[in-house]
Amino acid sequence: MRLGSTDDLRALRRELAARPGPKRRLWVCGGPGCLASGAQEVFRAVEEACRAQGLGGASGLRADLSGCLGLCERGPLAEVEPEGWLYGGLRPEDAGELVSETLIGGRFVERLAADPGCREKDSSPFYLPQKRHVMARFGRARPGSLEDYLATGGYGALELALSELGPEETFRRVERSGLRGRGGGGFPAGRKWRALKESGGGTRYLIANGDEGDPGAFMNRALMEGDPLSVIEGMTLGAYALGAGRGFIYVRHEYPLSVERLRAAAAAAEGAGLLGADILGRGFDFRLAIVEGGGAFVCGESTALTASIEGREGQPRVKYVRTTEAGLWERPTLLQNVESWANVPQIVANGPEWFRRTGSEANPGTKVFSLVGKVRRTGLVEVPLGTTVGALVNGAGGGVPRGRSFKAVQSGGPSGGCLPESALDLPLDFDALAEAGAMMGSGGLIVMDDLSCLVDTARYFTGFLCEESCGKCAPCREGLPALRDVLTDLTEGRGRPGDSAFLESQARLLAATALCGLGKSAANPVLSTLRHFREEYMEHEEGYCRAGRCRGMYLPEVDGDLCRACGACQKACPASAIEGERKEKRRVLPERCETCGACLAACPFEAVKARRPKKGAPDARRA
Amino acid sequence: MAGPDLSALPEILESRPADPSELLPLLTMIQGRWRHLPQEALRAVAARLSLPLARVFAVASFYRSLSFQPKGERLVQVCCGTACHLKGARAVAASLEKSLAVRMGATREDGRVTLESVNCVGACALAPVVMLDGTVHGKVSGPGAAGLRL
Ligand SMILES: Cc1cc2nc3c(=O)[nH]c(=O)nc-3n(C[C@H](O)[C@H](O)[C@H](O)COP(=O)(O)O)c2cc1C
Numbered sequence: 001m002r003l004g005s006t007d008d009l010r011a012l013r014r015e016l017a018a019r020p021g022p023k024r025r026l027w028v029c030g031g032p033g034c035l036a037s038g039a040q041e042v043f044r045a046v047e048e049a050c051r052a053q054g055l056g057g058a059s060g061l062r063a064d065l066s067g068c069l070g071l072c073e074r075g076p077l078a079e080v081e082p083e084g085w086l087y088g089g090l091r092p093e094d095a096g097e098l099v100s101e102t103l104i105g106g107r108f109v110e111r112l113a114a115d116p117g118c119r120e121k122d123s124s125p126f127y128l129p130q131k132r133h134v135m136a137r138f139g140r141a142r143p144g145s146l147e148d149y150l151a152t153g154g155y156g157a158l159e160l161a162l163s164e165l166g167p168e169e170t171f172r173r174v175e176r177s178g179l180r181g182r183g184g185g186g187f188p189a190g191r192k193w194r195a196l197k198e199s200g201g202g203t204r205y206l207i208a209n210g211d212e213g214d215p216g217a218f219m220n221r222a223l224m225e226g227d228p229l230s231v232i233e234g235m236t237l238g239a240y241a242l243g244a245g246r247g248f249i250y251v252r253h254e255y256p257l258s259v260e261r262l263r264a265a266a267a268a269a270e271g272a273g274l275l276g277a278d279i280l281g282r283g284f285d286f287r288l289a290i291v292e293g294g295g296a297f298v299c300g301e302s303t304a305l306t307a308s309i310e311g312r313e314g315q316p317r318v319k320y321v322r323t324t325e326a327g328l329w330e331r332p333t334l335l336q337n338v339e340s341w342a343n344v345p346q347i348v349a350n351g352p353e354w355f356r357r358t359g360s361e362a363n364p365g366t367k368v369f370s371l372v373g374k375v376r377r378t379g380l381v382e383v384p385l386g387t388t389v390g391a392l393v394n395g396a397g398g399g400v401p402r403g404r405s406f407k408a409v410q411s412g413g414p415s416g417g418c419l420p421e422s423a424l425d426l427p428l429d430f431d432a433l434a435e436a437g438a439m440m441g442s443g444g445l446i447v448m449d450d451l452s453c454l455v456d457t458a459r460y461f462t463g464f465l466c467e468e469s470c471g472k473c474a475p476c477r478e479g480l481p482a483l484r485d486v487l488t489d490l491t492e493g494r495g496r497p498g499d500s501a502f503l504e505s506q507a508r509l510l511a512a513t514a515l516c517g518l519g520k521s522a523a524n525p526v527l528s529t530l531r532h533f534r535e536e537y538m539e540h541e542e543g544y545c546r547a548g549r550c551r552g553m554y555l556p557e558v559d560g561d562l563c564r565a566c567g568a569c570q571k572a573c574p575a576s577a578i579e580g581e582r583k584e585k586r587r588v589l590p591e592r593c594e595t596c597g598a599c600l601a602a603c604p605f606e607a608v609k610a611r612r613p614k615k616g617a618p619d620a621r622r623a
Numbered sequence: 624m625a626g627p628d629l630s631a632l633p634e635i636l637e638s639r640p641a642d643p644s645e646l647l648p649l650l651t652m653i654q655g656r657w658r659h660l661p662q663e664a665l666r667a668v669a670a671r672l673s674l675p676l677a678r679v680f681a682v683a684s685f686y687r688s689l690s691f692q693p694k695g696e697r698l699v700q701v702c703c704g705t706a707c708h709l710k711g712a713r714a715v716a717a718s719l720e721k722s723l724a725v726r727m728g729a730t731r732e733d734g735r736v737t738l739e740s741v742n743c744v745g746a747c748a749l750a751p752v753v754m755l756d757g758t759v760h761g762k763v764s765g766p767g768a769a770g771l772r773l
């Protein structure tokens with residue numbers, strides 16, 4: 001089926017949209033989280049059960065794998081169409097009941113509810129603050145299926161652009177939408193598009209950044225695997241508006257399924273005449289290649305990424321000239337994050353005013369966040385920009401688990417920052433986060449509770465960046481290890497007075513002198529934790545970790561007023577350092593304690609406290 | 624010890640155009656086939672793409688997914704991304720070191736298994752996460768990770 005004109009496309013889209021859908025459908029989630037908790041096995045069992053019941057084409061009852069349904073923590077999930085019910089924690093053994101009760105019988109199976117007490121997905125607090133634009137097809141269309149994409153409005157934007165708008169108006173729609181880059185900095189897309197348009201003639205390139213290097217973030221993976229065609233259509237629109245003949249999607253090495261889905265989707269689009277040579281018979285060519293990275297964080301940076309595509313080491317260069325003037329092979333190049341590209345078809349199809357109706361004036365549209373760490377409901381959420389941090393953490397996420405208390409939320413990946421409780425009122429947008437000393441980054445939100453140590457967190461990120469620094473410039477190559485060594489000392493009981501001040505001055509120096517974005521922002525974890533949690537640093541200088549995370553730097557103590565003699569701490573202790581008979585309040589034996597932290601985490605009543613170690617108490621300095 | 628059997632190499636080399644931008648894809652394919660980059664293969668890649676051998680080595684040593692030393696038959700990767708770190712990746716790593724009898728970042732002497740860390744595999748909501756030969760296992764508990772015995 002090769003479409004030769006926009007009329008062919010229109011006719012096919014109409015036909016597919018009008019085709020009656022199945023009477024009822026079970027969408028088994030095939031998102032990254034659910035796949036990791038066994039969704040594939042569940043899906044196979046469901047298919048088996050369908051076959052056993054003789055379900056198929058004519059019955060109007062079917063089961064399919066969907067894109068990420070969001071509530072990963074309760075996975076494997078399944079959504080029932082059209083009822084909108086959400087099931088969770090599925091096992092292959094549940095397949096028979098899912099098919100006979102729900103698919104055939106149309107009845108809800110209470111025991112399998114994903115969020116107890118909520119039948120419909122949309123009634124769960126997890127979904128209440130959400131507005132799904134980029135993720136709209138997850139649970140509505142089979143990932144990467146061209147047929148489903150077309151049936152759910154896909155390629156409507158390309159049809160409109162080619163038949164009515166023309167390149168100039170297509171470009172203007174994106175420019176006027178106020179879309180800001182979803183990959184980190186929030187740079188206005190329109191400005192980059194204009195710069196590319198006004199660059200000298202000749203070859204121009206488009207790149208989608210699917211490197212998603214920030215640990216703790218997986219929204220780009222979910223998007224590339226769940227709706228690859230939206231990224232491809234977005235780039236095709238860009239190619240048409242800006243006169244670019246070739247494009248690349250650079251995908252993180254750790255995401256083989258993303259590569260596979262993108263390649264299959266691109267091949268399908270090409271086969272239909274929607275990509276490649278002479279798109280829709282309009283004499284416009286756009287060749288797209290999917291490139292797999294090599295497992296280097298720095299390759300998410302624009303100049304390192306282009307070097308990597310060219311077949312060189314992913315080393316950044318100083319940006320004397322903008323990528324839009326001289327990028328890939330020294331040609332004008334436009335780089336946008338995959339989520340930025342996925343917004344383009346909707347902006348072109350519905351117009352900039354529609355896009356601006358969501359979010360705030362300076363931060364229009366939605367953003368996908370990955371809400372992970374110490375919250376009750378973890379997963380992917382898409383909300384209007386400007387939604388408060390608290391609405392995500394406490395609303396969608398349901399707050400920190402089991403009576404623990406909230407300490408911080410980390411955003412922006414390794415070069416982002418940690419924000420304290422006061423940040424719960426902060427709107428999630430590019431400017432507010434930057435002002436508070438964090439960063440939007442790609443949208444990872446990592447929640448920490450009172451058992452998370454902020455000095456350890458700074459050490460973790462600094463260590464990460466040390467390993468990922470390419471070593472080209474001295475501030476990064478030498479400065480980062482210097483920071484890491486002091487942070488390691490602080491978290492291993494070798495802290496000294498003045499360490500915090502030293503960290504602060506070194507971090508500022510690094511930020512001021514590093515060559516690329518990695519080094520420039522590498523001080524953020526240290527600076528933001530120093531800014532908001534300085535007290536914890538001072539305590540570490542004295543050898544005390546209040547979170548009970550750093551070994552040998554605290555002493556667990558059972559608070560007799562809070563202890564309910566449940567014995568959970570005793571059971572958890574691997575060193576038999578907790579004593580007490582049944583129904584007795586427990587006591588810690590300091591000389592046996594290895595400060596592993598198991599008792600702190602195990603107590604359901606927050607009765608085990610991390611006290612300041614006395615001199616001569618278990619102490620890492622001994623070792 | 625005889626070098627690895629590289630008879631499949633020409634086919635791999637010819638599956639891609641002879642363009643410098645094919646360097647990383649080719650090395651990735653070679654790594655996938657032989658679980659490391661044999662010296663001879665690097666020379667063949669340099670010749671095929673008309674690149675200096677130094678450049679091939681530079682790229683080969685830059686990317687974390689490529690290695691000069693053979694990886695084990697089975698690959699166990701402990702996610703040390705932020706979410707997994709917070710939820711006890713270190714304990715998982717320690718318990719796997721014990722049960723698999725190999726240190727993090729090393730290949731066991733019998734060549735059966737490599738244990739290494741990876742920075743996030745995109746299943747953060749199920750932290751802590753371990754990847755076994757490319758298949759992700761979520762919510763592995765410290766001692767429970769020992770269940771992945773090899
Ligand atoms: C060290 C470093 C890593 C980065 N990693 C990514 C990444 O994984 N994904 C991404 O989209 N942008 C990343 N960026 C930002 C890109 O350089 C670039 O700004 C972005 O892809 C532009 O797209 P956008 O305007 O649509 O956000 C990174 C930047 C730096 C300095």
Ligand code: FES
Nearest residue numbers: 702704707746747
């Ligand atoms: S942090 Fe471990 S999977 Fe993302």
